[in-house]
Structure formats: C-alpha cells, structure tokens
Amino acid sequence: MMGGLDQTSKLEAARAYEARVGSCIGGEGRPAYHLSPYVGWMNDPNGFSCYKGQYHLFYQYHPYSTVWGPMHWGHAVSEDLLHWAFLPCALAPDASFDEAGCFSGSAIELDDGRQLLLYTGVRHEGVTQEGLPVSRQAQCVAIGDGVDYEKAAGNPLIHDSVLPAGWMRQNFRDPKIWREEDGSYRCVVGAAAEDGDGCVLLFSSEDALSWKYVGEVTRNGHRFGMMWECPDLFELDGKEVLLVSPLKMLTAEYERLGGCALYCIGTLGEDGHTFVEETLHAIDYGIDFYAPQTTLTPDGRRVMIAWMQNWDTTRLLLPDRRWFGQMTVPRELRVRDGRLFQWPVREIEDLRGTQVAYQDVTVDDRTELEGIEGRCADIVVRVRPATEASLGSFTVNVAEGQDCRTTLTLDLETGRLCLDRRYSGARRMVVHTCACDVTPTEGYFDLRILLDRFSIEVFAGGGEQAMSMVIPTELAATGISFDAKGKVVMDIEKYALDTDR
Ligand code: DQQ
Numbered sequence: 001m002m003g004g005l006d007q008t009s010k011l012e013a014a015r016a017y018e019a020r021v022g023s024c025i026g027g028e029g030r031p032a033y034h035l036s037p038y039v040g041w042m043n044d045p046n047g048f049s050c051y052k053g054q055y056h057l058f059y060q061y062h063p064y065s066t067v068w069g070p071m072h073w074g075h076a077v078s079e080d081l082l083h084w085a086f087l088p089c090a091l092a093p094d095a096s097f098d099e100a101g102c103f104s105g106s107a108i109e110l111d112d113g114r115q116l117l118l119y120t121g122v123r124h125e126g127v128t129q130e131g132l133p134v135s136r137q138a139q140c141v142a143i144g145d146g147v148d149y150e151k152a153a154g155n156p157l158i159h160d161s162v163l164p165a166g167w168m169r170q171n172f173r174d175p176k177i178w179r180e181e182d183g184s185y186r187c188v189v190g191a192a193a194e195d196g197d198g199c200v201l202l203f204s205s206e207d208a209l210s211w212k213y214v215g216e217v218t219r220n221g222h223r224f225g226m227m228w229e230c231p232d233l234f235e236l237d238g239k240e241v242l243l244v245s246p247l248k249m250l251t252a253e254y255e256r257l258g259g260c261a262l263y264c265i266g267t268l269g270e271d272g273h274t275f276v277e278e279t280l281h282a283i284d285y286g287i288d289f290y291a292p293q294t295t296l297t298p299d300g301r302r303v304m305i306a307w308m309q310n311w312d313t314t315r316l317l318l319p320d321r322r323w324f325g326q327m328t329v330p331r332e333l334r335v336r337d338g339r340l341f342q343w344p345v346r347e348i349e350d351l352r353g354t355q356v357a358y359q360d361v362t363v364d365d366r367t368e369l370e371g372i373e374g375r376c377a378d379i380v381v382r383v384r385p386a387t388e389a390s391l392g393s394f395t396v397n398v399a400e401g402q403d404c405r406t407t408l409t410l411d412l413e414t415g416r417l418c419l420d421r422r423y424s425g426a427r428r429m430v431v432h433t434c435a436c437d438v439t440p441t442e443g444y445f446d447l448r449i450l451l452d453r454f455s456i457e458v459f460a461g462g463g464e465q466a467m468s469m470v471i472p473t474e475l476a477a478t479g480i481s482f483d484a485k486g487k488v489v490m491d492i493e494k495y496a497l498d499t500d501r
Pocket of ligand 1: 071230291
C-alpha cells in the first residue's frame with residue numbers, strides 16, 4: 001500500500017477543514033432529506049453501495065469552495081437512504097497517479113470484509129502547445145474499512161495503455177464495479193475514440209486488483225453528444241439496462257435538454273458483453289439530473305441516485321452558502337414495456353408526518369385547500385376532467401409566495417406535463433422550463449411531487465416519467481394552490497416530510 005507524507009497531509013487537511021467549517025453549517029440551511037456536501041462543492045454520486053449494514057454514498061467533492069476544484073471523495077452513511085451522517089473525507093488527490101483529481105467511481109465489499117473503491121485517477125503529463133496541462137485518466141483502487149482507505153501500490157490498476165490505439169487518454173473514466181455470480185468482478189468505464197465518439201468499455205478481474213480488457217459494450221456512434229460519462233450497467237426485470245451521461249448533447253425536443261442522462265434498455269449479445277439496444281430515453285425530463293449511479297439493496301431493489309444539478313447553471317441559481325450541490329431522492333427502478341420506471345424509495349413513507357387529504361375536489365379556478373401548504377412535503381394528486389367536454393389544463397403551484405411560484409401544468413388533452421421555475425425567485429436568464437408526455441390510467445393522471453427546501457421532483461405515470469429541478473425560492477414561500485382551465489376533479493393527499501422521524 002502507498003503511504004507518504006503528502007497522502008496523509010492532504011487528506012488530513014480536508015478532514016480538519018470539514019470538522020472546523022462543515023460542522024458549523026446548520027441543518028436549516030441545507031436540504032432536509034436530500035444529501036448535500038459536508039462543506040463546499042459536491043457533484044456526482046460515487047461508491048453507492050451497502051457495506052456492513054449501512055448504505056455508503058461517496059461524492060465528487062471540493063471541500064474548500066463552492067465551485068468545482070481538485071476532486072476529493074466526500075463520504076456519508078445512512079440506514080434508510082434519507083437520513084445521512086457525514087464521515088470524514090475518504091480520498092484526496094495526493095498521489096502521483098491522481099494528483100489532478102480523484103474522479104468518479106464505485107465501491108464493493110471484498111471477501112475479506114474490506115471495502116474497495118475503484119475510481120479514476122487524473123494526472124498531468126506535460127503541457128499542450130497552448131500551455132494547458134495534458135491530462136491522463138486511469139482507474140485506481142483504494143481499500144479500507146468503511147472510513148479510512150489506502151491507495152493500492154500498483155495504481156493505476158487499469159492503465160490507459162490498455163486503450164485501443166487512437167483513443168483519448170484524457171477521456172477514460174468513471175468505473176462502475178459489480179460482482180458476477182461466480183465471484184469474479186466486472187466494471188464498465190466511459191471512454192472516447194479519437195474523434196470524441198463516446199463508448200462504454202468492459203473489464204474483468206478475479207480479485208478486483210488485476211484487470212483484463214474484455215471489449216466494447218456499446219458505442220454512441222455520434223448520436224447523443226460526445227463522451228458518455230458515468231456508465232452503469234445492470235440486469236433488471238429480465239433486461240439489461242445501461243445508464244449514461246453524455247457530454248455536449250444536442251438539445252432535441254423535450255427528450256434532451258443539452259445536458260441530461262439517458263437510459264438504454266436491451267440485451268447482451270452472444271459474446272456476453274455487447275449491448276443490443278432496444279430503446280433509449282431521457283432518464284429524467286427535468287433540468288437538474290446528471291451522473292446517476294445505482295446499487296442493489298440487501299432486499300434486492302435496484303436503487304438509483306443522481307446529482308440534482310446541471311453543469312450549466314452551477315453558479316447561477318442558488319444563493320451562495322458554505323455548501324453547493326445536492327443529490328436526488330434515491331429511486332427504486334423497474335423495467336416495464338421497454339421503459340424505465342422510477343419511484344422514491346419506500347423508506348420515505350416513514351418520514352411522512354401529518355396527512356391532509358381531500359377527495360373529488362372540483363377545480364375550475366384558483367383553489368387553495370386548508371392544510372395543503374409547506375416546503376418539505378410528499379404530495380400525491382390524481383386528476384381527471386370533470387366531463388368529457390371539459391378537457392383543458394390543470395396547474396399545481398408550489399413554493400408560492402407574494403412574487404414567486406413554481407408551476408406544474410398538465411394539458412389534459414395532450415398529456416403534456418410542464419414544469420416551470422420562471423417565477424421561482426430566479427434572477428437569471430437560463431432554461432427554466434421542461435416538459436414530458438404522460439398518459440392517463442383508467443381516465444386519471446397521477447402525479448407525485450416531492451418538495452424539499454431547494455428542489456422539486458415530480459413522478460408521473462406511476463414513475464414512467466420523472467422531472468427534477470432545483471429552485472432558489474425563499475423558504476418563507478410555502479404556499480400550494482391549484483388552478484384549471486376547464487373543469488377538473490382532483491383527489492389529493494399531502495404529507496409533511498419530517499426528518500426528525
Ligand atoms: N464528473 C467527474 C468525472 C465525470 C464527471 C469529475 C461527470 O469523473 O466524468 O468531477 O459529471
């Protein structure tokens with residue numbers, strides 16, 4: 001194992017900074033049940049796994065400022081995926097093979113009970129003609145006890161020299177590890193050919209230390225952006241599912257808003273690793289969703305979590321605090337009829353406090369209902385047109401105050417569902433609206449809305465569509481109201497979400 005003064009000092013500095021500055025950030029100033037960083041900046045979820053009876057979630061982390069910087073791994077643990085406790089910073093960019101950053105990766109438990117982190121080490125090798133550092137990416141291992149990790153002596157253990165000739169050494173990252181039934185290990189890694197075309201590569205290993213290149217899982221073929229970041233590949237409901245986060249994707253209707261993540265559903269070819277794609281869609285139709293990663297829970301659920309943010313508005317919306325970045329709510333995944341369904345983990349029902357419910361409420365004008373308000377809430381709405389002739393639209397306003405609101409509008413005729421934060425208190429000219437199409441079941445449209453202090457997540461069509469969005473609205477704006485063009489009938493249940501439970 002690798003030691004040395006620098007390794008100790010950079011990690012210790014980060015840990016000391018967390019204890020000194022992070023511990024001063026009060027709970028009230030953070031999301032209530034979405035994970036935010038101990039202190040400073042957070043991006044991708046990493047190492048999402050269950051280890052010794054607790055969920056571990058690491059994250060891309062720059063403790064010293066609220067902007068992206070040399071990447072560390074932050075670390076938190078939870079019993080229920082919703083109450084998180086911070087552990088000290090797990091990795092710092094302190095070795096020759098990761099001096100420019102410990103980029104995204106994953107975690108797994110070894111047979112001897114230790115926890116292995118597989119991550120991308122970034123190093124610099126000379127400068128370009130323009131004087132910019134040339135970066136090299138390769139996959140590294142650190143092994144530990146769930147709190148302290150030592151980087152493996154032979155790092156990087158998946159060297160960039162394994163890449164076929166012509167491939168970009170600076171775009172080879174984000175290993176996702178899993179174990180096969182025979183006990184051997186596999187990982188998928190994102191890569192890019194010389195012309196920037198994204199690709200997902202597969203590696204195998206008997207001990208998670210010595211890795212062999214197996215082959216290409218799939219290629220983007222220049223269809224969706226360039227490099228495909230943060231791949232995740234798993235079997236679910238008899239299908240293979242591949243999640244990817246393409247860089248620089250062209251916006252196309254509401255399926256793709258520039259930067260979002262995609263899922264592909266398919267099968268594996270006869271060679272056991274070539275992905276045969278059947279369908280491909282946006283994972284989340286909101287504005288803030290990137291770099292999702294999944295884990296299998298001990299009771300067999302495939303659960304996904306993502307960075308609830310997009311790269312293009314990182315400095316623009318939320319007020320500057322001692323932290324930046326948050327995760328989505330963890331979501332249970334299922335595959336049905338060629339679509340990926342997602343639903344907030346069932347553990348969230350244990351946070352449900354006071355229930356306020358109404359049935360058969362006719363909405364044909366602005367409507368407020370006693371007890372339906374709040375900023376940390378789980379809201380379940382079922383809505384249908386009052387008569388066949390009254391097809392119009394239905395709107396839910398949340399985080400509503402004197403001058404602000406975020407609106408969710410459903411066109412009952414077309415099924416188009418639109419989420420709009422234009423008036424959420426935002427003072428920037430950035431994308432504020434997103435949309436998707438939903439279909440009614442037995443005449444009803446169902447919507448589930450999760451509100452937290454700085455976000456809204458919407459699940460429609462039983463989870464066939466999800467929309468995640470950060471909102472900068474002042475916390476005093478707790479109003480919720482309804483409106484309709486035409487006449488609709490609504491059933492609603494609203495639960496306060498209480499993290500003290
Ligand atoms: N973020 C990491 C990379 C990854 C990117 C760096 C995706 O490993 O490709 O912070 O957001």
